[in-house]
Amino acid sequence: xxxxxxxxxxxxxxxxxxxxxxxxxxWLGLSKRGVANLYKMDxxxxxxxxxxxxxxxxxxxxxxxxxxxxQDPAYVEKVAREELGLIRENEVIYKFKSLPEKDRPQIQESxxxxxxxxxx
Numbered sequence: 877x878x879x880x881x882x883x884x885x886x887x888x889x890x891x892x893x894x895x896x897x898x899x900x901x902x903w904l905g906l907s908k909r910g911v912a913n914l915y916k917m918d919x920x921x922x923x924x925x926x927x928x929x930x931x932x933x934x935x936x937x938x939x940x941x942x943x944x945x946x947q948d949p950a951y952v953e954k955v956a957r958e959e960l961g962l963i964r965e966n967e968v969i970y971k972f973k974s975l976p977e978k979d980r981p982q983i984q985e986s987x988x989x990x991x992x993x994x995x996x
Contacts, residue, residue, distance in 0.1 A: 944951045956962045
């Protein structure tokens with residue numbers, strides 16, 4: 877007696893569905909408009925958004941400085957003194973030379989000894 881194989885329509889339908897969905901999933905993941913490219917584009921967009929925030933903050937700071945330069949004479953004087961080195965009439969500026977590098981450790985060591993002596 878010959879046994880007849882039972883046809884499994886569910887298994888065949890699953891196999892056909894799998895054969896159709898695998899190429900679609902590969903296309904969806906790897907194409908120019910796929911998920912991987914979408915993720916990369918989202919990261920790039922986030923970089924631009926962060927850069928825009930930084931530029932807006934910098935722009936706000938510059939606008940505040942412009943306002944102060946237009947309205948605040950004390951700020952104008954401060955900027956002129958710091959950036960241009962201007963001085964008032966009859967004003968004297970003292971400039972001190974910094975110590976050479978070779979003398980600095982000796983001074984720090986002597987200060988440390990004084991601190992140790994006072995601390996004990």
